[in-house]
Amino acid sequence: MKKTFKLVGLDCANCAAKIENEISDLPDVISVTVNFMTTKMNIEAEREKMESVVEAAMKVVKNIEPDVKIEKV
Amino acid sequence: MHNKKRLMRVLGGGAIYAATFFLEFDNDILNIAMFLLGYFIIGGDIVWKAVKNILRGQVFDENFLMFIATIGAFAIGDYEEAVGVMLFFQVGELFQSYAVDQSRKSIAGLMDIRPDYANLRRGSEIVKVDPDEIMVGDEIVIKTGEKIPLDAVVIEGGSMVDTSSLTGESVPREVTVGSELLSGCININGVLTARVTKEFGDSTVSKILDLVENASNKKSNSENFITKFARYYTPSVVVLALLLAVVPPLMYSDQGFTKWLVRALTFLVISCPCALVISIPLSFFGGIGRASKLGVLVKGSNYLEALAKTEIVVFDKTGTLTKGVFNVQEVHSEVMSRDDLLELTACAENYSNHPISLSLKRAYGKTIDNTVISDVKELPGYGVSARIRGKEVLVGNDKLMKKMKISYFKGEIIGTVVHVAADGKYIGYVVIADEIKNDAPGAIQALKGEKVKHTVMLTGDSKSIGEHVAKKLGLDTVYTELLPADKVEKLEEIFTQKSEKGKLVFVGDGVNDAPVLARADIGIAMGGVGSDAAIEAADIVIMTDEPSKIATAIKVSKKTLAIVKQNIVFALGVKGAVLIMGAMGIASMWTAVFADVGVSVIAILNAMRVLNIRSSYNSAVPA
Numbered sequence: 001m002k003k004t005f006k007l008v009g010l011d012c013a014n015c016a017a018k019i020e021n022e023i024s025d026l027p028d029v030i031s032v033t034v035n036f037m038t039t040k041m042n043i044e045a046e047r048e049k050m051e052s053v054v055e056a057a058m059k060v061v062k063n064i065e066p067d068v069k070i071e072k073v
Numbered sequence: 074m075h076n077k078k079r080l081m082r083v084l085g086g087g088a089i090y091a092a093t094f095f096l097e098f099d100n101d102i103l104n105i106a107m108f109l110l111g112y113f114i115i116g117g118d119i120v121w122k123a124v125k126n127i128l129r130g131q132v133f134d135e136n137f138l139m140f141i142a143t144i145g146a147f148a149i150g151d152y153e154e155a156v157g158v159m160l161f162f163q164v165g166e167l168f169q170s171y172a173v174d175q176s177r178k179s180i181a182g183l184m185d186i187r188p189d190y191a192n193l194r195r196g197s198e199i200v201k202v203d204p205d206e207i208m209v210g211d212e213i214v215i216k217t218g219e220k221i222p223l224d225a226v227v228i229e230g231g232s233m234v235d236t237s238s239l240t241g242e243s244v245p246r247e248v249t250v251g252s253e254l255l256s257g258c259i260n261i262n263g264v265l266t267a268r269v270t271k272e273f274g275d276s277t278v279s280k281i282l283d284l285v286e287n288a289s290n291k292k293s294n295s296e297n298f299i300t301k302f303a304r305y306y307t308p309s310v311v312v313l314a315l316l317l318a319v320v321p322p323l324m325y326s327d328q329g330f331t332k333w334l335v336r337a338l339t340f341l342v343i344s345c346p347c348a349l350v351i352s353i354p355l356s357f358f359g360g361i362g363r364a365s366k367l368g369v370l371v372k373g374s375n376y377l378e379a380l381a382k383t384e385i386v387v388f389d390k391t392g393t394l395t396k397g398v399f400n401v402q403e404v405h406s407e408v409m410s411r412d413d414l415l416e417l418t419a420c421a422e423n424y425s426n427h428p429i430s431l432s433l434k435r436a437y438g439k440t441i442d443n444t445v446i447s448d449v450k451e452l453p454g455y456g457v458s459a460r461i462r463g464k465e466v467l468v469g470n471d472k473l474m475k476k477m478k479i480s481y482f483k484g485e486i487i488g489t490v491v492h493v494a495a496d497g498k499y500i501g502y503v504v505i506a507d508e509i510k511n512d513a514p515g516a517i518q519a520l521k522g523e524k525v526k527h528t529v530m531l532t533g534d535s536k537s538i539g540e541h542v543a544k545k546l547g548l549d550t551v552y553t554e555l556l557p558a559d560k561v562e563k564l565e566e567i568f569t570q571k572s573e574k575g576k577l578v579f580v581g582d583g584v585n586d587a588p589v590l591a592r593a594d595i596g597i598a599m600g601g602v603g604s605d606a607a608i609e610a611a612d613i614v615i616m617t618d619e620p621s622k623i624a625t626a627i628k629v630s631k632k633t634l635a636i637v638k639q640n641i642v643f644a645l646g647v648k649g650a651v652l653i654m655g656a657m658g659i660a661s662m663w664t665a666v667f668a669d670v671g672v673s674v675i676a677i678l679n680a681m682r683v684l685n686i687r688s689s690y691n692s693a694v695p696a
Contacts, residue, residue, distance in 0.1 A: 011169075011170045011173055011174075012347070013173075013347060013350040013351035014135065014303060014345060014347055014350045017300050017303060017350055021300075021304075033290040035286075035287075035289055035290055036351070036354055036355075037177060037180070037289050037354055037355060037358040038286050038289065038358075040286070042287075042290065063129060066122070066125070
């Protein structure tokens with residue numbers, strides 16, 4: 001399944017690339033895209049794993065860009 | 074909000090920085106204290122991020138490197154430079170943030186088709202609700218000037234509808250009771266009541282917005298290259314900086330340590346690849362947005378990039394280059410007036426729903442008097458026979474004439490011929506043919522203008538019709554009498570004529586050519602608005618019926634790529650030059666800050682030029 005989040009306040013393109021890169025290395029992540037233009041993040045993972053994946057992904061975002069707010073779409 | 078705080082800090086810190094120069098304290102400690110105060114007010118957030126990131130082991134973080142560069146300057150005693158560079162950097166970042174924000178807004182403006190509300194009819198009252206809350210079958214009211222919120226069918230009223238936001242077509246469309254309404258269009262005059270046919274999530278407007286937004290998720294080769302490049306760029310520059318600081322002083326004992334340290338710090342300031350990382354996705358996103366404004370939906374940055382290398386364009390004929398509607402082209406009567414012949418033909422075909430019968434009835438245009446028709450017999454594969462005003466009328470193809478042993482006109486005719494006989498005597502024929510779209514000849518011309526090497530047409534029609542159309546349009550090659558399954562095979566054959574780097578584009582109506590669309594490098598479907606199958610199967614969807622939009626799409630692609638190239642060359646060029654100048658000690662830290670944030674802002678501004686690309690065919694498209 002896929003989930004989309006909005007990364008409010010994402011204004012560094014390199015950070016977007018870093019976030020995408022780090023999340024794609026997380027276990028159980030099938031695919032991830034961080035779109036700097038729309039500031040949206042799409043995460044794909046197995047349904048059962050989704051919760052833990054999202055949690056780990058949030059941590060990555062907070063680490064790289066502490067000012068960014070993550071909102072569900 | 075985030076930016077406002079930053080702006081206040083930059084202004085406040087900048088004031089203290091200026092005050093330090095103005096006051097010129099005699100006391101060195103006081104001066105340093107003032108500089109430090111300014112420094113932390115301006116760049117406190119960067120220092121904080123740097124500390125946090127280094128604790129996580131992120132050595133190649135731009136904040137950390139900026140921190141090192143400025144703290145290094147402090148350590149050498151260049152207080153003014155340390156604070157100044159931080160100030161300049163922050164101002165640049167603010168500009169950059171503002172520019173990105175503005176460009177996001179102007180691109181979003183291109184796609185400003187999302188309706189904010191719908192007027193739902195509940196009994197006798199009308200309430201404003203979120204389009205999300207409306208269900209299929211609900212009745213909505215669309216007033217003058219409002220956006221159509223969901224796909225619906227008109228049940229009351231009539232109006233003109235502006236579809237330009239979806240199709241790029243500037244001529245309004247007339248709608249009456251029974252007409253389908255596409256969400257995202259604007260009701261120009263009159264009030265419409267309509268029954269909703271699709272929920273908001275399934276409506277045209279949502280689909281198009283989704284498609285365009287997600288298009289930039291499919292990254293182009295240029296983007297992938299830059300992302301990879303960025304990953305190596307920062308570490309490389311940092312390593313170079315380290316070498317620059319350490320090696321020369323060790324090799325030559327007469328060289329001062331500080332001198333090389335300053336040069337190394339200059340390197341650190343240019344270590345962020347931001348200009349490239351920002352401007353390239355921005356250009357593609359802008360290009361996709363611009364194309365959608367011109368009536369072309371591109372489903373991925375990769376397709377927009379590939380389109381510039383189009384070498385061969387293969388067209389399907391019916392519905393793509395021709396209207397797909399059969400019309401009477403010629404009425405040839407041997408004995409009676411042409412109108413009478415047409416009337417006889419239309420009467421005989423009155424009960425048939427075959428496309429040819431429909432076109433005959435449409436050409437006749439008057440109401441048919443049923444009472445004069447009797448004994449209608451359909452002769453499948455031949456035509457029809459009927460008794461009309463006492464006459465035994467035969468209407469059909471040449472096989473029918475042969476079967477009935479009636480001599481008929483046998484000359485070369487382009488199109489489908491319907492022969493007519495009355496009481497065993499030949500009285501004339503009607504020619505029916507598909508019509509070439511008005512902009513089709515111009516479309517082929519425009520493709521040649523965009524340096525497309527080869528244009529090909531595939532059709533299931535007869536050789537004479539196919540070749541006639543191809544000649545009229547100026548196509549290079551035509552393959553006729555193909556069964557649907559043959560088309561993929563032919564496409565494979567055409568593939569072998571293509572150079573390795575060139576791309577093959579197939580253009581169809583998206584209805585029954587899904588395998589061919591999928592096989593081509595880029596599949597383009599025509600007239601896609603409202604057709605889910607076409608949107609699904611194609612890589613690019615032309616929202617109107619105009620084949621001329623293909624050349625427009627290629628133009629947008631080429632211009633976008635040109636801008637991307639300019640930005641890559643410009644950003645890498647400036648950074649490279651400043652790195653070399655920095656190593657030689659010519660470039661100061663100030664120049665380095667410009668090479669970092671200044672270049673980003675210029676690249677962003679350049680990227681926004683994609684929004685000015687014009688249609689390559691007609692100038693009627695609104696800017």
